[in-house]
Amino acid sequence: MTTTIDTKTYLNFINGEWVPSVSNEVEKSLNPADRNEVVGYVQKSTADDLNQAVAAAKAAKEGWRRLSGAERGEYLYKAAHILEKRIDDIAECATREMGKTFAETKGETARGIAILKYYAGEGMRKVGDVIPSTDSSALMFTTRVPLGVVGVITPWNFPIAIPIWKIAPALVYGNTVVMKPATETAVTAAKIIECFEEAGFPAGVVNLITGPGRTIGQGIADHEEINGITFTGSNGVGKQIGQAALARGAKYQLEMGGKNPVIVAADADLDLAVEAVVTGAFRSTGQKCTATSRVIVASEVFDTFKERLVQKTKEITIGSGLDSRTWMGPCASENQLNTVLSYINKGVEEGAELLIGGKRAEEGSQADGYYVEPTIFDNCTPNMAIAREEIFGPVIALLKAASAEEALKLANDTEYGLSASIFTTNIQHLLSFVNDMEAGLIRVNAESAGVELQAPFGGMKQSSSHSREQGEAAKEFFTSIKTVFVK
Numbered sequence: 317m318t319t320t321i322d323t324k325t326y327l328n329f330i331n332g333e334w335v336p337s338v339s340n341e342v343e344k345s346l347n348p349a350d351r352n353e354v355v356g357y358v359q360k361s362t363a364d365d366l367n368q369a370v371a372a373a374k375a376a377k378e379g380w381r382r383l384s385g386a387e388r389g390e391y392l393y394k395a396a397h398i399l400e401k402r403i404d405d406i407a408e409c410a411t412r413e414m415g416k417t418f419a420e421t422k423g424e425t426a427r428g429i430a431i432l433k434y435y436a437g438e439g440m441r442k443v444g445d446v447i448p449s450t451d452s453s454a455l456m457f458t459t460r461v462p463l464g465v466v467g468v469i470t471p472w473n474f475p476i477a478i479p480i481w482k483i484a485p486a487l488v489y490g491n492t493v494v495m496k497p498a499t500e501t502a503v504t505a506a507k508i509i510e511c512f513e514e515a516g517f518p519a520g521v522v523n524l525i526t527g528p529g530r531t532i533g534q535g536i537a538d539h540e541e542i543n544g545i546t547f548t549g550s551n552g553v554g555k556q557i558g559q560a561a562l563a564r565g566a567k568y569q570l571e572m573g574g575k576n577p578v579i580v581a582a583d584a585d586l587d588l589a590v591e592a593v594v595t596g597a598f599r600s601t602g603q604k605c606t607a608t609s610r611v612i613v614a615s616e617v618f619d620t621f622k623e624r625l626v627q628k629t630k631e632i633t634i635g636s637g638l639d640s641r642t643w644m645g646p647c648a649s650e651n652q653l654n655t656v657l658s659y660i661n662k663g664v665e666e667g668a669e670l671l672i673g674g675k676r677a678e679e680g681s682q683a684d685g686y687y688v689e690p691t692i693f694d695n696c697t698p699n700m701a702i703a704r705e706e707i708f709g710p711v712i713a714l715l716k717a718a719s720a721e722e723a724l725k726l727a728n729d730t731e732y733g734l735s736a737s738i739f740t741t742n743i744q745h746l747l748s749f750v751n752d753m754e755a756g757l758i759r760v761n762a763e764s765a766g767v768e769l770q771a772p773f774g775g776m777k778q779s780s781s782h783s784r785e786q787g788e789a790a791k792e793f794f795t796s797i798k799t800v801f802v803k
Contacts, residue, residue, distance in 0.1 A: 325357040326506040328365060328526060331372035332519030337361040337527070345503050348415040348646040349636040349685040355412045356503040361527030366494070366535045369523040373465040373492040374541050376520030381462055381490040388488050389439025394515035396432035399425065402511065410475050410504045411637040415645040415686070416600045418638055421476070428480040428508075431769050431786075435484035438788070443795075455802040460795035462490030463567055464543035467536035469557070471549045472648050473603045473708075475501035479508060481769065482546045485790035487521065494523045494542065496533055498549075500649055502526040529553065537561055537568075544568065546785075546793065548605075551706075551778060558781060569793045570781035571774060573706040574605045574734030576764040577727040579749065580621055581720065582614035584739035588761065590624045592739070593712070596763030598632060598644055598690045602710035603652070605779075606735040606757065606765040610703055612715045612723045622694065622714060626672050629690050634677050636685070646686040647709060653686040656709030660691055663702040668693040668713070698729050706732070720745050728754050733776030737764040756780065 325342055327334040341360035347353035359365070380388070399406065407422040414421070444458040466486045470479045479495060486493050497505035509524045525532055533553070536542055537560035544567040547557050554570040561568035578596065580589045596608035613621050637645035647653040653676070660674050673691030688709060696703050696713040703713040717723035720742075727736055735757035738749045750758055756775040757767055767773045772789035774780045783793050 323354050323356060326359070326503055326526075328359050328361060328369070329506070329509050329513065329522070329524040330365070330369045331523070332513070338364045343499055345413055345500065347412045348648050349412075349638075351650070351684055351686070353412070355409070358499060358502040358506070358526040361525050361532055363531060363535050365525055365527070366532055366539065369494045369525045370465060370539055370541045372520035373494050373523055376518055377462070377464050377492045379518060380492055380521050383490075385439035385441070385443070385488060385490075387439070388490065389436035391515055391517050392432045392436035392439075392484055392488060395511050396429050396436065398511040398514050399432065399508070400429050402507070403429070406476065406504065406507050408638065409507055410501065411645070413501045413504050414472055414475055414648050416603075416637050417642055417645055418640075420600060421637070424474060424476045427769060428476045431477070431480050432484050434769055435488045438485070438791075439488045444797075449801070451803070453803065457800050459798050459800065460489070460791060461798050462795055464491060465541060466491045466493050466794065467539070467542045467545040468493055468495040469533050469536060469545065469547040469549065470495065470497050470505070472498035472500040473600065473605070475504040476508060478548050479505060481786055483522070486546070486794050489791055489794040491544070491794055492521045494525060494536065496525055496527070496536060499526060499528070533557070534560065538564070540564060542566060544794070547571070554781075567793070568781060569783045569785070571605070571785060572779055573732055574607070574775065574779050575609055575704065575706055575730045575732045576606055576735045576737075576755075577610040577612055577730075578608050578736070578764055579717075579723045579727055579738040579740075580611065580613040580617065581723070581738065581740035581742060581745050582616040583741045583745075584617070585741070585761070586617060586621050586624060589739040590621065590628050592737070592763035593625060594628050594632070596737070596765045597712050598629070598710045599765070601644055601647055601688070603648060603708050604765050606767075607708075608737070608764045609707060609711065610713050610715060610727070612717050612726050614720075614723065615716050615718050618716050622671070626692060629672055629692060632690050634682065634687055634689070636681065644690065644710065647688055648686070650686055652708065653688060656688050656707060656711065659702055659705070659707045659709070659711060663693050663696075663700065663711075663713070666700045666702070667695065668700060668702060669695040673710070698726060704730065720748065724749060724752055728752075731778040734779040735759065735764045735775075737762060756784075
């Protein structure tokens with residue numbers, strides 16, 4: 317059934333005004349739980365639109381930079397309070413656009429509010445150090461200066477938290493912003509920017525432009541007037557952006573894929589491990605860069621763990637994220653559904669044993685959505701596609717390990733290094749994992765997904781450009797150090 321809940325056309329936000337694209341073209345944003353529902357229409361922007369947004373950000377950067385950190389922080393506090401007032405509306409929009417449950421999107425919106433408040437406070441923190449000089453009559457110190465105009469390119473899987481955790485530090489450290497959200501969640505992005513507009517940010521400080529990645533995303537990477545680029549998304553696109561930025565000397569930050577392992581040791585609390593694996597692998601329909609996708613289990617407890625894991629997975633309810641009875645929503649798009657199903661087919665073709673799931677869910681109201689069953693494979697080998705490649709869906713590959721050393725070796729046998737988790741009560745296993753696991757986020761007796769906003773976040777190996785987001789670490793990307801010597 318087609319609904320008409322919100323079929324508004326959302327415009328670009330450039331220089332403090334909502335304006336249509338010069339193309340006069342729009343794109344639909346569909347509800348993945350019901351492909352007949354149009355959530356809204358967004359602009360299909362062009363290079364000319366991007367140039368206008370960048371020009372606005374460039375014109376605004378000097379005035380914004382000259383404000384004190386505390387003054388910039390006050391704008392973020394205002395945006396946080398407005399977002400708090402609109403939490404239900406924005407969370408519901410995100411559920412309609414992306415598919416995950418309302419409880420998850422409301423929690424994500426609450427996190428966005430907390431991020432804005434955190435970085436508002438950062439405006440009062442020190443920006444440099446006094447350094448002793450060998451010249452007794454001189455003063456030497458450091459300060460930090462903004463990059464200038466920052467391009468923000470964000471994905472669809474966290475349509476509220478990721479844009480805010482990039483925009484908030486960029487702004488409080490004195491940069492102006494041009495944001496390009498994923499088209500799949502561009503309506504949610506517009507609603508977030510409305511909060512910045514209502515907070516009274518000066519014209520040109522925050523700009524939103526929607527459109528195809530090949531035009532707007534690549535255009536941001538190539539644009540000579542954009543001084544820094546922060547990107548979260550796929551490895552292929554991230555590397556293209558990094559290469560373009562490097563070629564023209566712009567600063568860039570890339571957060572990309574993961575193939576995140578969980579080790580379940582022989583001494584683990586199995587009930588705790590099962591609960592965390594199910595949550596880490598299947599919440600948000602597995603569409604998290606930190607989602608659990610490989611579970612490496614000690615041979616002594618493998619069968620028991622497997623049995624409990626399958627039983628717990630059978631309890632998952634699939635449906636619309638707006639239904640309070642739903643535990644897992646749909647894939648975010650038809651393309652993502654097809655990707656997940658193709659990997660499930662690969663797993664079967666390569667000889668893995670399908671324990672549960674493996675099919676598109678199409679019963680009743682599910683027929684009009686992009687639903688897939690939570691899926692677990694046994695008899696996996698490390699060279700299988702489902703054990704090596706990022707699927708970004710609710711699929712687990714089980715692997716058996718004969719020893720703690722073999723488990724760690726299997727966990728590190730990947731090009732990625734974003735997050736990893738271990739369940740154990742053995743202090744030596746714990747310390748070995750912390751010291752030797754090649755990942756940027758290490759979690760012990762907890763699911764692989766999840767990091768607190770005040771802590772640095774980022775990956776190793778092919779998961780990242782090796783910078784860090786969130787917490788105080790964000791200033792390392794969004795500013796440059798200036799050393800001052802006064803005689």
